[in-house]
Amino acid sequence: xxxxxxxxxxxxxxxxxxxxxxxxxxxxxxxxxxxxxxxxxxxxxxxxxxxxxxxxxxxxxxxxxxxxxxxxxxxxxxxxxxxxxxxxxxxxxxxxxxxxxxxxxxxxxxxxxxxxxxxxxxxxxxxxxxxxxxxxxxxxxxxxxxxxxxxxxxxxxxxxxxxxxxxxxxxxxxxxxxxxxxxxxxxxxxxxxxxxxxxxxxxxxxxxxxxxxxxxxxxxxxxxxxxxxxxxxxxxxxxxxxxxxxxxxxxxxxxxxxxxxxxxxxxxxxxxxxxxxxxxxxxxxxxxxxxxxxxxxxxxxxxxxxxxxxxxxxxxxxxxxxxxxxxxxxxxxxxxxxxxxxxxxxxxxxxxxxxxxxxxxxxxxxxxxxxx
Amino acid sequence: xxxxxxxxxxxxxxxxxxxxxxxxxxxxxxxxxxxxxxxxxxxxxxxxxxxxxxxxxxxxxxxxxxxxxxxxxxxxxxxxxxxxxxxxxxxxxxxxxx
Numbered sequence: 001x002x003x004x005x006x007x008x009x010x011x012x013x014x015x016x017x018x019x020x021x022x023x024x025x026x027x028x029x030x031x032x033x034x035x036x037x038x039x040x041x042x043x044x045x046x047x048x049x050x051x052x053x054x055x056x057x058x059x060x061x062x063x064x065x066x067x068x069x070x071x072x073x074x075x076x077x078x079x080x081x082x083x084x085x086x087x088x089x090x091x092x093x094x095x096x097x098x099x100x101x102x103x104x105x106x107x108x109x110x111x112x113x114x115x116x117x118x119x120x121x122x123x124x125x126x127x128x129x130x131x132x133x134x135x136x137x138x139x140x141x142x143x144x145x146x147x148x149x150x151x152x153x154x155x156x157x158x159x160x161x162x163x164x165x166x167x168x169x170x171x172x173x174x175x176x177x178x179x180x181x182x183x184x185x186x187x188x189x190x191x192x193x194x195x196x197x198x199x200x201x202x203x204x205x206x207x208x209x210x211x212x213x214x215x216x217x218x219x220x221x222x223x224x225x226x227x228x229x230x231x232x233x234x235x236x237x238x239x240x241x242x243x244x245x246x247x248x249x250x251x252x253x254x255x256x257x258x259x260x261x262x263x264x265x266x267x268x269x270x271x272x273x274x275x276x277x278x279x280x281x282x283x284x285x286x287x288x289x290x291x292x293x294x295x296x297x298x299x300x301x302x303x304x305x306x307x308x309x310x311x312x313x314x315x316x317x318x319x320x321x322x323x324x325x326x327x328x329x330x331x332x333x334x335x336x337x338x339x340x341x342x343x344x345x346x347x348x349x350x351x352x353x354x355x356x357x358x359x360x361x362x363x364x365x366x367x368x369x370x371x372x
Numbered sequence: 373x374x375x376x377x378x379x380x381x382x383x384x385x386x387x388x389x390x391x392x393x394x395x396x397x398x399x400x401x402x403x404x405x406x407x408x409x410x411x412x413x414x415x416x417x418x419x420x421x422x423x424x425x426x427x428x429x430x431x432x433x434x435x436x437x438x439x440x441x442x443x444x445x446x447x448x449x450x451x452x453x454x455x456x457x458x459x460x461x462x463x464x465x466x467x468x469x470x
Contacts, residue, residue: 018399020411066399068411096393096406121391121408160391160408188389188466189408231378234466 015294016255016303018066022289023073023260023271024055026083030076032102033139034127035367036166036201036208039075040274044263052082054284056089058261061289063093067259073100075263078110084117091118098123100164103150104143111153121160123191124151129177133170139369148185155186162189167218167240168208169360175218179225183233190233192222194240198272198327200370207367209359215243242356246317247324247340254302254326259293267292269299272327276336302326302336309338311345380459380470382434382452386426389469394422405467412467420444421455426468433459 028043050058062070070090077083078101090097099114103124111122124147128134134144154161163182167175175192182190197205210218222237229235238248251258251270260268265284273279280297293299301307305318312323323329324340332341332355333348341348359365380386388394392407403419405412414422420443425436437455441448462468 021409068395068397068404068406069409071409098409120393120406123409155390158390160389162408188391230464231460234464 019259019293020067020252020257021069021071021259022058022062022065022067023071023258024058024077024086025073025075025260025262025271026050026055026077026080026086027075027263029079030074030102030370031079031104031140032076032127032143033369033371034125034137034166034200035204035369036168036195037370038196038199038201038271039370040199040272041203043075048264049080050261050263050265050284052085054265055082055086058265058284058289059086059090059095060093061284062259063095064288065259065290065293067095069096069098071098071100076102076105078102078105084110084113087114087119088117096120101125102138102143103147104140106150106153108153108157111150111157111159115157115159119159121162122154123162123164124154125164125166126178126181127166128171129174129181133174137170148181151185151187160189161185161187162191163187164191164193166193166195167210168195169210169214170208172210172214172218176221176225179222179229179233179235183229187233190235192235192237194238196241197331198275200368202331204367205355206359206362206365209242209356209362210240211360212243212357215240241325241328241342242352244342245344247321247328247342249321250325250328250340253322255293255299256303256322259289267296267298269302270327273298275327276330279336307337311343312339315345380433380456380463382432382437382456384433384459384470385430386433386459386463386468386470387428388426389466392467405462407467412462412465418458421458422462422468425455425459 027049028039029046077099087097097119098121099119100123126147127137131144135141151161165178179190195201195208201208226235255269260271261284262268266281267284268274268281279301282292282296308318308323312318324342326336328342329338329340330336332352339346341352343349392405395406396403403414405414420440424439425433430436437452440455441451
């Protein structure tokens with residue numbers, strides 16, 4: 001047995017191994033307005049979204065390039081009336097379908113239609129363990145209660161449920177309550193997702209950054225519970241970037257596991273890649289996903305290890321963390337070509353702590369809700 | 373492993389967790405457990421264990437171990453130890469449930 005998400009070997013050394021999954025951001029529209037949204041600050045308009053026929057072609061191309069799974073995401077993918085049709089098409093061509101949703105637009109009849117279309121898994125975001133805080137973060141009254149209803153319906157129908165709990169200054173102290181809630185709902189998995197500072201979250205960092213004390217308490221609480229949770233719920237937990245000493249393997253390595261298609265059809269190596277200046281992105285109207293995966297300039301730019309500067313180039317972890325996150329290098333070191341400053345070996349690492357502590361102390365900072 | 377997490381035992385009945393399916397990917401020539409936002413590539417032994425021990429048509433884990441013991445002509449005690457370890461790992465990673 002090998003570990004999850006292997007990088008597959010290919011027949012030809014010249015071609016990259018196929019991606020594991022394609023993330024399809026069907027829309028940027030969303031009834032929620034979370035201030036940490038990972039969508040770009042400049043959102044695609046509804047009128048710019050790909051139509052049903054084009055998304056079906058993109059699904060065909062995802063299967064052709066060798067992807068095994070599709071993540072229907074957004075924005076809120078359920079605003080698309082053709083979601084069932086797209087899931088059915090994915091199923092027909094052998095792709096495994098995940099739905100990444102806020103759940104506030106779902107109900108049991110639609111869940112049943114999606115399940116009949118072949119949907120396997122629903123990932124629901126929770127903004128907090130309790131309604132007041134959750135609805136304030138989401139900017140959507142009644143959202144939390146609705147999410148719990150839908151989560152229960154997902155489990156009742158025998159679909160896999162993941163709870164995605166996004167933690168920040170205002171809810172991190174309730175991490176145990178969030179875990180309890182996920183278990184009570186019958187989730188098979190919980191992602192304890194500390195906010196990652198891209199897009200809206202980067203703009204709102206000073207209003208979201210937890211303190212060191214909060215972080216240490218959360219980390220201790222989660223680690224203390226892991227033994228008890230084993231076999232009962234799968235916990236995906238990573239130390240938040242700004243408090244880490246080594247970077248995460250972002251996207252499992254640039255252009256190694258994932259492709260991302262935006263609502264208007266731009267094909268990206270990661271959902272935040274558009275923030276990087278000078279990268280040239282193709283669209284689904286230009287070339288096939290297979291062609292773009294093989295040698296698209298944005299994909300080739302940071303694939304593998306040849307692009308790496310020091311200290312990455314001589315680091316024995318370079319094929320583990322793949323240099324960390326390019327977008328974070330841009331945001332924190334001023335260049336996407338640099339080592340991820342989250343790494344303690346990066347010359348810019350000390351500045352991460354300065355920014356972090358400054359923002360963590362900005363207790364009066366108010367966030368700006370996501371919106372157009 | 374720890375005291376709080378029970379090992380899978382021979383009397384357990386296991387099935388694939390919701391959203392998990394056994395698939396053969398012809399392009400890559402591999403068997404895998406496809407799961408929510410993840411997959412697990414199975415080598416020959418892991419595939420044999422999943423087939424023998426997991427599913428509603430399997431009476432219990434003991435029956436699967438009996439079958440594997442016969443198929444591989446190996447001492448039952450050794451087979452059982454390896455199989456229970458592997459199944460416990462699969463359960464803890466969310467691929468199978470009791």
